[in-house]
Amino acid sequence: MKNLVILGAGTAGTMMANKLRRALEKDEWKITIIDQFKTHYYQPGFLFIPFEIYNKQDVIKPKSNFIPPGVNLIYNEIDKVEADDNKVHLTDGRVINYDLLIIATGTQTRPDETPGMKDKLWYKDIFDFYTVEGAVALQKKFKSWQGGKLVMLITEIPFKCPVAPIEFVCLAEAFFAKKGMRDKVEITYVTPMSGAFTKPVATKMLSELLKEKNIKVIPDFYLERIDNDQKKIISYDEQEIDFDLLTVVPTNMGSEMIERSGLGDDLNFVPTDKHTLQSEKHENIFVIGDAANIPTSKAGSVAHFAGDILFENILSYIEGRPLMAKFDGHANCYIETGYGKGALIDFNYDTEPLPGTFPLPGIGPFGLLKNTKINHYGKIIFRWIYWHILLKGKELPVEADMTMAGKQKVSI
Amino acid sequence: MAEITVNGKSIQLTEDGYMTDPSQWDKDVAVALAKADNFELTDDHFKVLEYLRKEYEAGATLTIRKVGKSGIVDIKGLYKLFPGGPLKFSSKYAGIPKPTSCV
Ligand SMILES: Cc1cc2nc3c(=O)[nH]c(=O)nc-3n(C[C@H](O)[C@H](O)[C@H](O)COP(=O)(O)OP(=O)(O)OC[C@H]3O[C@@H](n4cnc5c(N)ncnc54)[C@H](O)[C@@H]3O)c2cc1C
Numbered sequence: 001m002k003n004l005v006i007l008g009a010g011t012a013g014t015m016m017a018n019k020l021r022r023a024l025e026k027d028e029w030k031i032t033i034i035d036q037f038k039t040h041y042y043q044p045g046f047l048f049i050p051f052e053i054y055n056k057q058d059v060i061k062p063k064s065n066f067i068p069p070g071v072n073l074i075y076n077e078i079d080k081v082e083a084d085d086n087k088v089h090l091t092d093g094r095v096i097n098y099d100l101l102i103i104a105t106g107t108q109t110r111p112d113e114t115p116g117m118k119d120k121l122w123y124k125d126i127f128d129f130y131t132v133e134g135a136v137a138l139q140k141k142f143k144s145w146q147g148g149k150l151v152m153l154i155t156e157i158p159f160k161c162p163v164a165p166i167e168f169v170c171l172a173e174a175f176f177a178k179k180g181m182r183d184k185v186e187i188t189y190v191t192p193m194s195g196a197f198t199k200p201v202a203t204k205m206l207s208e209l210l211k212e213k214n215i216k217v218i219p220d221f222y223l224e225r226i227d228n229d230q231k232k233i234i235s236y237d238e239q240e241i242d243f244d245l246l247t248v249v250p251t252n253m254g255s256e257m258i259e260r261s262g263l264g265d266d267l268n269f270v271p272t273d274k275h276t277l278q279s280e281k282h283e284n285i286f287v288i289g290d291a292a293n294i295p296t297s298k299a300g301s302v303a304h305f306a307g308d309i310l311f312e313n314i315l316s317y318i319e320g321r322p323l324m325a326k327f328d329g330h331a332n333c334y335i336e337t338g339y340g341k342g343a344l345i346d347f348n349y350d351t352e353p354l355p356g357t358f359p360l361p362g363i364g365p366f367g368l369l370k371n372t373k374i375n376h377y378g379k380i381i382f383r384w385i386y387w388h389i390l391l392k393g394k395e396l397p398v399e400a401d402m403t404m405a406g407k408q409k410v411s412i
Numbered sequence: 413m414a415e416i417t418v419n420g421k422s423i424q425l426t427e428d429g430y431m432t433d434p435s436q437w438d439k440d441v442a443v444a445l446a447k448a449d450n451f452e453l454t455d456d457h458f459k460v461l462e463y464l465r466k467e468y469e470a471g472a473t474l475t476i477r478k479v480g481k482s483g484i485v486d487i488k489g490l491y492k493l494f495p496g497g498p499l500k501f502s503s504k505y506a507g508i509p510k511p512t513s514c515v
Binding site: 157236295 | 488490
């Protein structure tokens with residue numbers, strides 16, 4: 001009997017457990033999945049909590065609902081991996097041997113990395129919405145907030161779901177307009193990147209959208225510290241921005257378990273072959289989801305597309321065949337823009353987001369880089385798809401590889 | 413595509429002014445690239461450029477955080493050396509590709 005061990009039962013780990021249990025013989029492969037928490041969070045839903053569109057109960061379900069029979073589920077914190085000995089150590093002292101390891105421990109927010117972030121004003125005037133606690137605390141704050149300077153700050157790249165802060169300011173704009181207090185709220189979007197987004201065509205579209213909504217963008221701002229007394233954010237080159245209410249995407253880092261195992265880079269992401277998804281150092285370790293250092297978005301949709309590739313490569317690896325399936329970095333993100341509308345971007349390692357239609361060329365129904373009502377429904381339906389199709393590792397009617405069909409080449 | 417000539421050697425540049433062939437780099441090329449931006453390079457700048465080149469050749473992904481931990485200069489110092497876009501400018505003068513921030 002051989003052991004396949006999956007670290008992390010979040011989006012990617014759960015999906016792989018489902019796919020692999022269906023494919024591997026039960027009397028040949030034992031599958032174990034390990035996570036520290038019993039609750040599965042639908043993280044894309046966190047975005048909607050501050051605006052009272054969702055509440056906590058809309059984004060949580062027991063993890064065990066999604067782990068198929070025949071998979072051994074362990075709830076415990078992982079201490080470290082000893083890759084040279086093929087062993088996983090749990091914090092309760094248990095040791096689990098593996099023949100094949102999948103790392104899917106995602107990324108976590110680390111407000112403690114920035115001086116002054118997790119300080120006096122944390123969850124009073126400074127909030128994140130990347131954790132359920134932060135999103136719920138911010139919902140409370142917004143209920144009684146009288147207005148002022150609302151600053152959305154991105155601390156450092158990379159961070160998961162790179163469109164979420166843009167969505168956040170758009171939703172905030174609509175939220176305060178609806179409350180009849182838009183004129184009392186000044187919204188500023190502050191980023192270390194040189195524009196609203198990294199890729200040129202999408203940046204242009206998104207910058208225009210933010211401008212239309214009277215949301216100010218301050219690019220090239222790399223945060224050094226937060227002054228709690230004066231309520232200022234201060235960059236390494238000493239730019240200062242005042243805030244009344246600060247929402248942050250804290251530094252994102254891979255699990256500390258990765259650091260303890262000596263498997264990560266300086267942000268605890270695991271160096272991974274961007275095409276095969278095999279660890280660069282250990283051939284019996286594969287990495288999927290936000291935990292990998294591959295140069296594409298850290299997003300659930302990416303984990304989904306990568307899952308098809310990883311599945312094939314794991315079967316090849318087990319059968320001693322070369323790893324033929326190649327991931328192209330495919331990402332597909334709905335961008336909620338407020339007022340019941342949304343935009344959609346679809347891209348990969350080599351092709352930036354372009355305008356067009358998706359998934360059917362010329363038909364859609366979704367419009368790429370366009371702000372439409374139907375795209376908003378795409379985002380809303382995504383929650384259903386997430387719980388019922390994505391986590392269960394079932395097929396979606398969208399190919400893993402990105403396609404150029406339906407996209408228009410543009411030059412700016 | 414642009415081009416500059418340094419010591420009789422013609423150096424190809426991308427539209428943004430980054431070298432297309434990092435192996436053509438030498439100190440004179442760095443000085444010429446900086447000069448085009450009205451920027452003067454000191455020994456402290458060169459320490460950073462050499463570190464970047466070494467890491468680039470080793471296949472590392474370069475970030476401001478990484479340079480800040482290199483022991484050569486901290487992040488604040490890096491901003492002082494290359495104001496306005498430390499990694500963008502240092503990469504340019506180091507003759508390596510423009511840093512792509514991953515999304
Ligand atoms: C606000 C927000 C909005 C988003 N919106 C979208 C969107 O619209 N579309 C989209 O595609 N994606 C979106 N995402 C991103 C998406 O949620 C993540 O990319 C996805 O969940 C990544 O899956 P993963 O399995 O890699 O990591 P996760 O789902 O985070 O799972 C990692 C798991 O590992 C466990 N773990 C880590 N370390 C240890 C340890 N030491 N011991 C035991 N267990 C451990 C954790 O408990 C966790 O369960 C959003 C994210 C956020 C925060």
